[in-house]
Amino acid sequence: MASMPIGVFEKQSNGDVAKIDHPLEYTLNMEASKYYSAYTWKDTQMHHVAMGGNGYSRIILRGNGEVEFLTIDPDKVKDIFTIGDDLQYKVHGIDRMLKGSEVLHFVGPSWNGFVGKNVLECHKDTLILDRETRNYAKKFFQNGAFLSGVL
Numbered sequence: 001m002a003s004m005p006i007g008v009f010e011k012q013s014n015g016d017v018a019k020i021d022h023p024l025e026y027t028l029n030m031e032a033s034k035y036y037s038a039y040t041w042k043d044t045q046m047h048h049v050a051m052g053g054n055g056y057s058r059i060i061l062r063g064n065g066e067v068e069f070l071t072i073d074p075d076k077v078k079d080i081f082t083i084g085d086d087l088q089y090k091v092h093g094i095d096r097m098l099k100g101s102e103v104l105h106f107v108g109p110s111w112n113g114f115v116g117k118n119v120l121e122c123h124k125d126t127l128i129l130d131r132e133t134r135n136y137a138k139k140f141f142q143n144g145a146f147l148s149g150v151l
Contacts, residue, residue, distance in 0.1 A: 002043035005029050023065050033060075033068045041069055046107055048074050053116025055106035056089070058098065067103060078113055085115070 006028040009016040019025065032041030045055035048071075056072035076092040087100030108116035 001046060002039050008040075023067055027067045032057075033070055035070070041071060044071050048120060049106050049108040049116065052106040053110070053118045055108075056091075057104040058109055059102050072103070077129060 008019045008022040008025045008028070010019050027038065029038050032038045036044075041057070045057065048055035052074045054074045054077070056074055056077055057069040058072055059071060060068040062068065072091060077089055078092055079090040081088040081097070082092070087103075087105075089098040089100070089103050089105075091098060106116075107113065108119065109122060110116050
């Protein structure tokens with residue numbers, strides 16, 4: 001998946017038109033930042049989402065129109081707030097809140113659409129529920145499967 005190109009398109013009245021000269025085209029497909037390639041960035045984001053439920057990147061806008069994505073360790077994102085109409089991210093090691101427009105956030109399975117749920121935690125919860133259901137059924141049938149109650 002990380003090796004697949006990501007296109008940049010503009011909506012027009014006659015349909016979507018590819019913008020191959022857009023600065024994001026280079027960032028998304030060749031070099032996400034001066035530290036790593038687009039492949040490495042996409043691969044890292046996919047692993048973060050798949051294992052932890054969230055992938056975060058800081059969007060850096062350069063004065064010359066270039067865009068750079070710096071991966072943020074998901075464990076360092078402490079809180080996500082809504083202030084007015086904007087999301088704000090509190091990231092350990094950054095002395096100010098990051099605006100939603102400064103963060104590219106990929107969300108995995110989620111209950112609220114803002115924070116992804118750790119996939120391993122989801123599997124753990126499923127296994128615990130399975131175990132508890134089996135224990136309940138075992139006790140139910142050991143007691144002769146009698147329903148009891150007062151009418």
